[in-house]
Amino acid sequence: MSDNELSLEKILAGSDADKNQPTDYQAGFAAVIGRPNVGKSTIMNELLGQKLSITSHKPQTTRHRIHGIYTTQEHQIIYVDTPGMHLGGEKSINDYMNRTANSAFADVDVILFVVEAGRWTKEDEAVAKKLKGIDTPVVVLMNKIDNYKNKEDLFPFMQKVGESVTMDTLIPISAYKKSGLDLIKKEVLKYLPHQEKIFPEEYITDRSQRFLAAEIIREKLMRTLGEEVPYGSTVEIEQFKYDEEEGRWLINALILVERKGQKQIVIGKKGELIKQMGIQARKDLIALLDGRVHLELWVKVKENWSDDARALASLGYDDNYSS
Known part of the structure; x- marks a missing residue:
């Protein structure tokens, strides 16, 4: 991709998309949201099959919204990686990151809400409250299940999440072990509309x-x-x-x-x-x-x-x- 990124408005208008797509082709947006340091960027990188979003163990590593584009002959999934929604922090950059994260709710076809297995925080609760009353389908991704040898130990936590989040389904995954990723793609495709590609097929991101x-x-x-x-x-x-x-x-x-x-x-x-x-x-x-x-x-x-x-x-x- 050249250093001069193609404008999103032009892409969405379809001026550079392939006009000969079959009618059964699927394309759409899946926002990846959650609190800081829960594994959102790692999950998106694994879903794309290549590194796009940066990662580290430090909270709030992701500061910008980034589109990761996964294109096949049958579908195009545009994953939207976002900064972690966090409480506290009164600086302008904190306000910017929270606005950027909140903006991911708009104009997407499905929301992937990432939580950490066995750990529910006030920030998770704040994200769950924002999801109440929205019409967009919500899929909870319970990450880091590899930390539990006995998966039955997670049942009480899953019940807690089910009581706290208005969701369509919950998928236990491990980004580290690369387990459950195929289930995510299958679930996302349930909600993507039948339409032409949104981005040209050679694009992996809309960023320069x-x-x-x-x-x-x-x-x-x-x-x-x-x-x-x-x-x-x-x-x-x-x-x-x-x-x-x-x-x-x-x-x-x-x-x-x-x-x-x-x-x-x-x-x-x-x-x-x-x-x-x-x-x-x-x-x-x-x-x-x-x-x-x-x-x-x-x-x-x-x-x-x-x-x-x-x-x-x-x-x-x-x-x-x-x-």
Whole structure:
């Protein structure tokens, strides 16, 4: 896919879709929702059969809405990965993520509500309340069942979920063990309309390569630093181009933090941490771009960016689905 993403409005208008689809073809949207760190992005990646959304053990890794497109000869399922719906957090970025997650309820054909087996929190309860009264079918995905040797131990929890969520069905799964994924696809297809492809068949997402590059780098930041990663950090791509003469991609990225002390945390002693992030990110970027990559990472302090609406918009955190 080129760096200039095709507008969603143009795609939905069908100007680039195949007009010769059979009438029994199915296409539609399935939103993947739930609280932070419950496995939504991992599930979507497994359903797509390739990595698209970034993952880490840190809550609120996903900050944007991302469409993952799974196309076959019979159907096209567009999975909508969303930030985790969370309570608390008064900064502008928290408000943005919750708005983005809530927007997934609109104009989708089915909602996949992910919960963690054996664990029901106040945030799960808040999501369940939002689902009450909506007309869209709801399928609960009970993830991480591999943590239970005796599945009968989950019956009380399943009853609790059944009492709390207005749903059409519940599917026990394990994204880690890749079990139950075929059941998800079969269930989703029950609710998709019969219509032509929404996206061209070669598309795997509606996001640009530039956006995906920034996400890859942010993933390495979160995985490398673990609990030490500054929450107020993000990645801004300054240069993203292919050099014909050198035969490689040239990518310059800024890791933005909010305080001077955080800058040194990201860089690490003698620059070892940022070097490690660069090595790991470059491997994934080579796979993404299918070519050689020259990557340069820098760290810059941008005070209070996560609570500044203008700064958020300039960094792609806005409601206009910027890439």
